Amino acid sequence: MLLDCLMYRLERKIVKIIDEKCVRCELCVDNCQKGAIIVEKSNGKKVKIDVEICSLCGTCLLVCPVSAVTLCVF
Numbered sequence: 001m002l003l004d005c006l007m008y009r010l011e012r013k014i015v016k017i018i019d020e021k022c023v024r025c026e027l028c029v030d031n032c033q034k035g036a037i038i039v040e041k042s043n044g045k046k047v048k049i050d051v052e053i054c055s056l057c058g059t060c061l062l063v064c065p066v067s068a069v070t071l072c073v074f
Helices: 027-031 059-063
Strands: 005-010 013-018 037-040 046-049 069-073
Touching: 013 046, 027 037, 027 059, 059 069
Parallel strands: none
Antiparallel strands: 005 013, 013 069, 037 046
8 A cells, every 4th residue: 555655754754645545625735834735736636745844733634535644653
């Protein structure tokens, strides 16, 4: 399943956007307080997270209607 999603590593946490589940509603983009989530329209509207900006607040997890965003702690 790891091959089917975009992974970003920050410290000991990973934010994953599961591309197959994402419906491109852009609620995560609109609600990200840091502006860390963008939609790369030149690449088929793929959702990307800028790991330099992301604070791992979890807002994107809460607003995603299809649970396409996950946060893993290890």
